[in-house]
Amino acid sequence: MLDVPLPRPARFVTFEGGEGVGKSTQVKRLLATLRRLSVDAVATREPGGTPKAEAIRSYILQGRSESWGAGAEAVLFAAARHDHVKELIAPSLASGKWVISDRFHDSTRAYQGLTGGVDEKLITGLEVLALDGHAPDLTIVLDMDPEEAFDRVSRRELEGALVETGDRFEKEDLEWHSRLREAFLEIARNNPERCVVIPAAQTPDALEIRIWSVLTKRFPELLAGRGS
Numbered sequence: 001m002l003d004v005p006l007p008r009p010a011r012f013v014t015f016e017g018g019e020g021v022g023k024s025t026q027v028k029r030l031l032a033t034l035r036r037l038s039v040d041a042v043a044t045r046e047p048g049g050t051p052k053a054e055a056i057r058s059y060i061l062q063g064r065s066e067s068w069g070a071g072a073e074a075v076l077f078a079a080a081r082h083d084h085v086k087e088l089i090a091p092s093l094a095s096g097k098w099v100i101s102d103r104f105h106d107s108t109r110a111y112q113g114l115t116g117g118v119d120e121k122l123i124t125g126l127e128v129l130a131l132d133g134h135a136p137d138l139t140i141v142l143d144m145d146p147e148e149a150f151d152r153v154s155r156r157e158l159e160g161a162l163v164e165t166g167d168r169f170e171k172e173d174l175e176w177h178s179r180l181r182e183a184f185l186e187i188a189r190n191n192p193e194r195c196v197v198i199p200a201a202q203t204p205d206a207l208e209i210r211i212w213s214v215l216t217k218r219f220p221e222l223l224a225g226r227g228s
């Protein structure tokens with residue numbers, strides 16, 4: 001019998017959660033694992049991912065749009081996302097490439113919507129426009145106590161990493177970050193078929209193993225033909 005490989009449809013996976021929960025670390029690790037398995041994949045981030053979206057990212061994260069209010073910022077994030085979907089995400093998926101994004105639309109709903117007070121109807125309308133049908137297949141929500149996550153971020157800053165967000169959302173107080181944490185958990189509860197919440201207060205290795213087990217359960221084709 002011919003050993004024909006099973007088709008592996010390209011999947012769109014997003015990572016969400018507050019600051020310092022370990023999203024970027026796990027995105028890099030997942031990309032490396034997929035590539036080791038010869039899965040064609042690209043990692044990207046939001047806001048950003050394309051030159052135009054990166055320009056919007058710099059503008060917002062430098063705090064230049066802060067005085068415009070959360071509603072206008074939601075529109076800016078959505079404008080960046082629209083370009084990101086059109087120029088990078090949709091073409092990658094169409095060409096068979098997996099896309100792993102460090103943040104996506106849930107961040108707008110959590111930060112600007114549920115925490116920032118922007119009307120749910122505006123958030124939903126922006127989602128429809130920006131996603132253009134490209135909702136993630138799976139969203140990993142990394143969840144942890146914001147105080148512990150702050151410690152990680154301060155360490156990252158002490159270690160000298162370039163952190164462009166230090167003067168924007170990170171400066172909000174603990175109560176605000178606790179509301180943000182609840183916002184992500186609420187989004188996950190409302191989208192149980194798409195979102196998986198993973199406790200993030202564990203070592204990077206343990207977290208990587210847990211995330212990989214979620215992926216292989218959700219997308220068994222990842223293991224097809226590997227005898228496991």
Ligand SMILES: Nc1ncnc2c1ncn2[C@@H]1O[C@H](COP(=O)(O)OP(=O)(O)O)[C@@H](O)[C@H]1O
Pocket residue numbers: 018019020021022023024025026152153155156200201202203204205207
């Ligand atoms: N599981 C973990 N345990 C402890 N520290 C971590 C873990 N994952 C990441 N870190 C460290 O915490 C900081 C924030 O991690 P990062 O991946 O940049 O988080 P995020 O992208 O969610 O802001 C970095 O200094 C990183 O090295």
Ligand SMILES: Cc1cn([C@H]2C[C@H](O)[C@@H](COP(=O)(O)OP(=O)(O)O)O2)c(=O)[nH]c1=O
Pocket residue numbers: 017018019020023024045046047077103104105107108109111112165169170
């Ligand atoms: C994508 C997105 C990000 N953000 C915020 C979350 C972060 O504070 C910032 C992006 O910074 P980033 O460096 O990607 O986040 P992190 O600190 O988790 O590594 O922008 C929104 O407020 N709305 C959005 O739609």
